[in-house]
Amino acid sequence: MVAIKKTKRDGHLTECLTGGGFRFTPQRHRVYAVLLAKRDHPTAEQVFIRAKHEMPEISLATVYNCLDALVKCGLARQVTVERGPTRFCPNMQEHCHFYCDGCHGIFDISLPAQMGTAMPRGFRAERFEVTIRGRCPACANLMR
Amino acid sequence: MVAIKKTKRDGHLTECLTGGGFRFTPQRHRVYAVLLAKRDHPTAEQVFIRAKHEMPEISLATVYNCLDALVKCGLARQVTVERGPTRFCPNMQEHCHFYCDGCHGIFDISLPAQMGTAMPRGFRAERFEVTIRGRCPACANLMR
DNA sequence: GTTTACATTTAGAATTATTCCAACTATTGA
DNA sequence: TCAATAGTTGGAATAATTCTAAATGTAAAC
Numbered sequence: 001m002v003a004i005k006k007t008k009r010d011g012h013l014t015e016c017l018t019g020g021g022f023r024f025t026p027q028r029h030r031v032y033a034v035l036l037a038k039r040d041h042p043t044a045e046q047v048f049i050r051a052k053h054e055m056p057e058i059s060l061a062t063v064y065n066c067l068d069a070l071v072k073c074g075l076a077r078q079v080t081v082e083r084g085p086t087r088f089c090p091n092m093q094e095h096c097h098f099y100c101d102g103c104h105g106i107f108d109i110s111l112p113a114q115m116g117t118a119m120p121r122g123f124r125a126e127r128f129e130v131t132i133r134g135r136c137p138a139c140a141n142l143m144r
Numbered sequence: 145m146v147a148i149k150k151t152k153r154d155g156h157l158t159e160c161l162t163g164g165g166f167r168f169t170p171q172r173h174r175v176y177a178v179l180l181a182k183r184d185h186p187t188a189e190q191v192f193i194r195a196k197h198e199m200p201e202i203s204l205a206t207v208y209n210c211l212d213a214l215v216k217c218g219l220a221r222q223v224t225v226e227r228g229p230t231r232f233c234p235n236m237q238e239h240c241h242f243y244c245d246g247c248h249g250i251f252d253i254s255l256p257a258q259m260g261t262a263m264p265r266g267f268r269a270e271r272f273e274v275t276i277r278g279r280c281p282a283c284a285n286l287m288r
Numbered sequence: 289g290t291t292t293a294c295a296t297t298t299a300g301a302a303t304t305a306t307t308c309c310a311a312c313t314a315t316t317g318a
Numbered sequence: 319t320c321a322a323t324a325g326t327t328g329g330a331a332t333a334a335t336t337c338t339a340a341a342t343g344t345a346a347a348c
Binding site: 078081082096109121126127128129131139 | 222238241242244245246247249251253263267270271273274275277279280282283284286
Binding site for chain 4: 188189204205208230
């Protein structure tokens with residue numbers, strides 16, 4: 001048994017996990033803390049490396065499991081803007097992603113009413129990609 | 145040497161390829177034809193299977209090479225909306241992608257002025273994802 | 289039209305990212 | 319406390335992609 005100091009934020013974690021049929025575990029707590037600590041859209045492997053600093057015995061399979069649980073219970077989202085490993089983002093507010101073609105970094109940008117005119121200072125937008133998720137006509141029909 | 149019947153469209157292919165420093169080859173011709181023939185955002189593997197019907201000796205490595213060349217010379221784009229294999233799309237006009245959470249199909253949707261109100265009949269939009277590509281402040285500075 | 293230089297293709301090996309598996313451990317609820 | 323079940327672990331397996339080296343094809347110079 002590992003001692004866990006719970007903060008107010010952890011209450012939210014517990015709620016969301018149990019609400020999704022998941023248990024609260026020290027590993028999930030750690031993985032979520034890693035996501036919140038540095039919001040640079042890390043890959044599963046990067047999360048693994050960071051989580052190991054405070055929890056050396058955690059395994060990569062567990063990190064994948066924890067990230068999956070967080071995504072399923074609405075505490076994080078997967079970000080896939082390029083070929084390569086999936087990245088994770090704990091910002092659940094409506095926002096869009098700025099992908100830098102130079103350093104391949106991903107930055108959160110708040111969704112402005114007039115996109116393009118409201119870019120943060122210094123960012124140079126060159127291409128917009130919009131993905132809409134939902135149900136196509138055939139699949140929407142299957143749900144009734 | 146393989147005989148190639150060139151159409152007007154193939155002239156465009158040749159132009160774009162040579163413009164990007166690539167050579168015109170029967171394999172690239174075939175791969176591009178496959179993309180144009182059925183615009184269902186196929187994976188590299190699906191392109192490979194389709195290309196083999198008319199060119200049984202083509203290899204998967206070549207299909208990856210050809211798709212890469214097409215992307216680099218502006219004749220196709222990669223579409224990565226979910227974890228899993230990258231998909232390819234020869235529609236180079238401004239448009240966005242509708243991803244069906246049911247069948248995982250990807251549909252091209254023209255980019256409307258007011259998104260959400262202008263969905264094609266039957267499509268149920270549930271979530272919008274916007275990715276902006278360009279240069280972050282640090283990388284934009286490096287280019288001057 | 290040869291020759292030469294280099295790009296491309298091919299099959300298979302290697303690598304990367306992710307998932308699966310089976311044994312063990314922890315948590316929950318009776 | 320005990321049984322049932324969920325979660326963790328390390329390693330094996332799989333999937334997607336890239337790399338490699340040899341053979342072949344293409345273009346451009348002579």
